[in-house]
Amino acid sequence: xxxxxxxxxxxxxxxxxxxEELGVSxxxxxxxxSPRAVIASETREKVLQRAKELxxxxxxxxxxxxxxxxxxxxxxxxxxxxxxxxEVLTRLTDSLQELGLNVMLFVxxxxxxxxxxxxxxxxxxxxxxxxLAATVSSKAASKVxxxxxxxxxxxxxxxxxxxxxxxxxxxLGGQVIADFFLDNGCRYPAFISGLADATTNxxxxxxxxxxxxERAVSEPRKxxxxxxxxxxxxxxTIKLLAGRVRPDAIFAAxxxxxxxxxxxxxxxxxxxxxxxxxxxxxxxxxxxxxxxSLTTYRQPVNKMxxxxxxxVKSILADKAQPPAAIHIPGELVVRSSAKIANMGRG
Amino acid sequence: xxxxxxxxxxxxxxxxxxxEELGVSxxxxxxxxSPRAVIASETREKVLQRAKELxxxxxxxxxxxxxxxxxxxxxxxxxxxxxxxxEVLTRLTDSLQELGLNVMLFVxxxxxxxxxxxxxxxxxxxxxxxxLAATVSSKAASKVxxxxxxxxxxxxxxxxxxxxxxxxxxxLGGQVIADFFLDNGCRYPAFISGLADATTNxxxxxxxxxxxxERAVSEPRKxxxxxxxxxxxxxxTIKLLAGRVRPDAIFAAxxxxxxxxxxxxxxxxxxxxxxxxxxxxxxxxxxxxxxxSLTTYRQPVNKMxxxxxxxVKSILADKAQPPAAIHIPGELVVRSSAKIANMGRG
DNA sequence: GTGAAAGCGCTAACAT
DNA sequence: ATGTTAGCGCTTTCAC
Numbered sequence: 001x002x003x004x005x006x007x008x009x010x011x012x013x014x015x016x017x018x019x020e021e022l023g024v025s026x027x028x029x030x031x032x033x034s035p036r037a038v039i040a041s042e043t044r045e046k047v048l049q050r051a052k053e054l055x056x057x058x059x060x061x062x063x064x065x066x067x068x069x070x071x072x073x074x075x076x077x078x079x080x081x082x083x084x085x086x087e088v089l090t091r092l093t094d095s096l097q098e099l100g101l102n103v104m105l106f107v108x109x110x111x112x113x114x115x116x117x118x119x120x121x122x123x124x125x126x127x128x129x130x131x132l133a134a135t136v137s138s139k140a141a142s143k144v145x146x147x148x149x150x151x152x153x154x155x156x157x158x159x160x161x162x163x164x165x166x167x168x169x170x171x172l173g174g175q176v177i178a179d180f181f182l183d184n185g186c187r188y189p190a191f192i193s194g195l196a197d198a199t200t201n202x203x204x205x206x207x208x209x210x211x212x213x214e215r216a217v218s219e220p221r222k223x224x225x226x227x228x229x230x231x232x233x234x235x236x237t238i239k240l241l242a243g244r245v246r247p248d249a250i251f252a253a254x255x256x257x258x259x260x261x262x263x264x265x266x267x268x269x270x271x272x273x274x275x276x277x278x279x280x281x282x283x284x285x286x287x288x289x290x291x292x293s294l295t296t297y298r299q300p301v302n303k304m305x306x307x308x309x310x311x312v313k314s315i316l317a318d319k320a321q322p323p324a325a326i327h328i329p330g331e332l333v334v335r336s337s338a339k340i341a342n343m344g345r346g
Numbered sequence: 347x348x349x350x351x352x353x354x355x356x357x358x359x360x361x362x363x364x365x366e367e368l369g370v371s372x373x374x375x376x377x378x379x380s381p382r383a384v385i386a387s388e389t390r391e392k393v394l395q396r397a398k399e400l401x402x403x404x405x406x407x408x409x410x411x412x413x414x415x416x417x418x419x420x421x422x423x424x425x426x427x428x429x430x431x432x433e434v435l436t437r438l439t440d441s442l443q444e445l446g447l448n449v450m451l452f453v454x455x456x457x458x459x460x461x462x463x464x465x466x467x468x469x470x471x472x473x474x475x476x477x478l479a480a481t482v483s484s485k486a487a488s489k490v491x492x493x494x495x496x497x498x499x500x501x502x503x504x505x506x507x508x509x510x511x512x513x514x515x516x517x518l519g520g521q522v523i524a525d526f527f528l529d530n531g532c533r534y535p536a537f538i539s540g541l542a543d544a545t546t547n548x549x550x551x552x553x554x555x556x557x558x559x560e561r562a563v564s565e566p567r568k569x570x571x572x573x574x575x576x577x578x579x580x581x582x583t584i585k586l587l588a589g590r591v592r593p594d595a596i597f598a599a600x601x602x603x604x605x606x607x608x609x610x611x612x613x614x615x616x617x618x619x620x621x622x623x624x625x626x627x628x629x630x631x632x633x634x635x636x637x638x639s640l641t642t643y644r645q646p647v648n649k650m651x652x653x654x655x656x657x658v659k660s661i662l663a664d665k666a667q668p669p670a671a672i673h674i675p676g677e678l679v680v681r682s683s684a685k686i687a688n689m690g691r692g
Numbered sequence: 693g694t695g696a697a698a699g700c701g702c703t704a705a706c707a708t
Numbered sequence: 709a710t711g712t713t714a715g716c717g718c719t720t721t722c723a724c
Contacts, residue, residue: 013717025695030719037719040693055489057469061407061416062717065700070407075451079436081631086432090425093453102470105421105451107439123403124448143401230635263636285427289576290609291637359701371711376703383703386709408701411716 014056022050033058060102064125073101073312074126076117078108078134082228082256083284085133088154088301092130095309099316101127108134115140122147128315130154130308135197150315154308157199162323164315166307169327170200170281173297174207176332177251177279180295182215184341186249186277189220192236192261194228194253201228201253204281208251221247225257233260234267241268241276248276249338255280255287255296262292262337273339283333295338298330360402368396379404406448410471419447419658420472422463424454424480428574428602429630431479434500434647438476441655445662447473454480461486468493474661476500476654481543496661500654503545508669510661512653515673516546516627519643520553522678523597523625528561530687532595532623535566538582538607540574540599547574547599550627554597567593571603579606580613587614587622594622595684601626601633601642608638608683619685629679641684644676 019026024043031037032047051057064070073096080086093103104124108117118140121129129144129151136151138161144151152164181189191208194201209220223240225232233252237260240247252258258280265272272278280287283298307326314321334340365372370389377383378393397403410416419442426432439449450470454463464486467475475490475497482497484507490497498510527535537554540547555566569586571578579598583606586593598604604626611618618624626633629644653672660667680686 015717026717027695027719028693030717031694034719038693043693055465055492057465058719059411059471059717060469061411061471062700063719065405065407065411065702065717066719068700077436080432083429083432086426086429086435089432089451090423090453093451094455097453097466102466103451105435105439105449107436107443109440119401119403120443120448123406125405146401230631234636259635259637267636285576286632289605290580290613291605361701372701373703373712374710376701377710380703384709389709404703405701408716409703411701411718412703414716 014054015058018047018051018054018056022047030058068125070125070127071101072104072124072126073128073130074104074106074121074124075130075132076106076108076114076121076134076136077132078114080133082133082254082282083286084254084282084299088305089132091301092132092154092305092308095305096312099309099313101312115143118143122149125149128152128312130312131156135199152308152311152315154304155200157203157325159199163325164311164323165325166304166311167200167203167325167327168299168304169329170203171207172327172329173281174204174209174251175211176207177281177297178208178211178215178220180279180332180334180338181249181251181277182212184277184339186339187216187218188245188247189218189249189251190240190247191220191222192233192240192250192252192257193222193224194226194232194257196224196226198228204251204253220251225253225260228254228256230256230260230263233257234264235260237261237264238268241265241270246276250276250278252278252280255282255284255294258294258296258337259286259292262294272337277338279332279338283330287333288335293335293337295335296333298333300328300330303328360400361404364393364397364400364402368393376404414471416471416473417447418450418470418472419474419476420450420452420467420470421476421478422452422454422460422467422480422482423478424460426479428479428600428628429632430601430628430645430647434651435478437647437651438478438500438654441651442658445655445659447658447662461489464489468495471495474498474658476658477502498654498657498661500650501546503549503671505545509671510657510669511671512650512657513546513549513671513673514645514650515675516549517553518673518675519627520550520555520597521557522553523627523643524554524557524561524566526625526678526680526684527595527597527623528558530623530685532685533562533564534591534593535564535595535597536586536593537566537568538579538586538596538598538603539568539570540572540578540603542570542572544574550597550599566597571599571606574600574602576602576606576609579603580610581606583607583610584614587611587616592622596622596624598624598626601628601630601640604640604642604683605632605638608640618683623684625678625684629676633679634681639681639683641681642679644679646674646676649674 031039032044106117108114132154223236225236280296283296287294377385378390452463454460478500569582571582626642629642633640
């Protein structure tokens with residue numbers, strides 16, 4: 001049957017053609033494409049130019065079969081409904097591309113799947129793996145090290161394991177927000193928790209509640225929204241407002257939850273910051289829209305990406321770098337969803 | 347220097363080990379992993395099980411070097427600030443994974459780059475390329491065909507070229523929105539245009555303006571926002587409202603623009619739908635939030651993804667499938683940002 | 693500085 | 709049903 005459409009038959013490979021046409025050997029062609037190979041620069045020029053005309057580039061599969069470097073970075077994400085991540089994903093990919101890495105993308109839809117997805121990713125022997133907002137089981141994590149690969153966790157922290165981690169300083173963020181509420185006269189704080197297991201969620205709560213208890217007697221309430229989503233934040237807040245003591249300060253584990261909280265407050269006939277102050281976490285684009293004007297703790301995306309890329313570079317250079325956890329401070333962006341006390345000047 | 351960290355030295359390859367241990371040849375190992383190869387099922391079982399224990403999987407590079415199938419799908423995206431696309435990206439990736447394809451991700455940051463990015467993608471000889479919300483030059487497009495690969499355009503239309511295209515029926519959407527405005531008594535329509543070159547943008551405007559002119563005498567105004575972004579929609583609307591004749595109906599080329607328009611209307615001391623009706627396009631998650639409650643034309647994401655995956659399947663099965671353009675109708679989701687006329691019943 | 697030869701890990705004829 | 713052989717497209721010793 002084999003119709004004519006099977007274009008790739010036997011055309012003596014472009015590389016060989018090229019070699020013949022230029023009167024050199026295939027090795028020379030190869031050397032022309034290896035920046036560090038010894039070759040007369042004129043020869044290289046000649047080869048490279050003609051190759052460009054022909055649209056020839058060395059086959060990366062054949063190449064990595066022998067070099068044992070794939071130039072592949074695998075990014076593993078779980079479901080990214082949070083608008084914070086798409087930007088991170090594209091910018092990270094862009095940066096990695098500039099490093100000469102090609103990105104393979106793996107999404108793990110349900111948490112159970114993550115182990116599976118990791119071994120899938122490992123098949124391509126990536127030079128480096130990056131877990132983006134994905135929680136990876138320690139079983140899967142050890143598979144990675146077994147395979148001799150390195151993994152960088154972006155915005156997830158793996159406790160008790162020696163791994164590369166880049167996160168915003170979530171604990172500090174929680175503290176800063178507690179301070180802000182306290183400094184501005186709030187008394188009855190509540191925390192809306194997103195994905196309970198996520199380390200981001202836990203650290204933010206930890207910083208917030210610990211700082212609060214250091215400075216005040218009241219204890220922050222905590223309500224589980226279950227997910228990082230607008231609707232979840234909305235529902236949690238409705239529940240919160242129906243309680244006996246209405247909170248006057250709500251810290252939501254991320255902006256999506258906080259925006260849900262804002263809507264719930266309005267739905268309840270109240271308003272922020274008049275009746276209740278609301279602060280989120282991330283500083284996604286929507287937070288600054290005038291319809292929301294959300295006070296939030298901004299994640300230092302640029303620095304986080306730079307730090308990640310630096311780690312990747314060091315891994316590429318020498319796998320023996322010791323893993324380190326990097327926590328980068330963000331900054332509180334004050335908008336109108338949280339009240340500011342009238343404090344006398346001077 | 348070569349420190350000990352260079353874990354991969356010479357361990358006779360797992361495949362050979364396996365073969366020896368099981369007393370079979372490497373070909374048999376290979377056959378066990380080829381679902382359609384002839385091999386005794388017991389032998390296969392035996393191999394597969396032991397392989398699993400050892401964590402062995404065939405090296406995809408070596409494999410595709412000979413099979414000339416890479417099992418790779420390359421997705422090319424441009425900057426995806428529109429929250430519509432992350433979801434598409436992850437779900438598409440997920441579906442492709444289920445098909446046994448691995449996804450390579452390429453982002454083209456500035457438009458000039460797109461040609462470059464395409465040839466980058468082509469190096470890996472993907473079984474199929476998918477352009478996601480990315481405008482690819484026809485030069486780059488022909489490179490793809492030259493390389494014997496197939497490309498599917500998601501939400502972009504390439505005029506005058508025979509390619510695989512899956513889009514929402516943008517023209518129809520524009521018409522439906524014009525009809526809605528007209529049926530509900532609007533008289534002075536305006537269109538907020540996003541990325542002027544994007545085919546989505548153009549088709550929506552075309553459907554909208556043509557239908558309007560069919561049914562009414564007034565001609566829709568059109569203002570260029572330049573990008574698909576909240577701020578751009580905001581600014582465009584401010585300009586629009588400052589004009590001599592204030593529009594009573596605004597169709598924004600996508601939801602992000604429409605949400606910006608909503609904020610601008612409020613900023614101007616007006617309100618939707620009282621003073622002006624606003625309709626967007628996409629139905630992103632935020633559109634349904636009570637703080638926005640945006641009437642919008644919903645893109646049939648599920649169907650669009652399914653259609654794309656179906657095309658990919660057919661390409662995988664036989665490259666000679668004739669290219670086709672698929673335009674899938676969406677549906678108008680009526681919320682409170684656009685007024686509904688009191689029309690008598692019965 | 694360059695060519696010849698070997699071989700990366702695998703699959704696909706061709707035997708048996 | 710399985711083993712043997714050849715070779716995918718490249719890089720890398722090793723000669724020269």
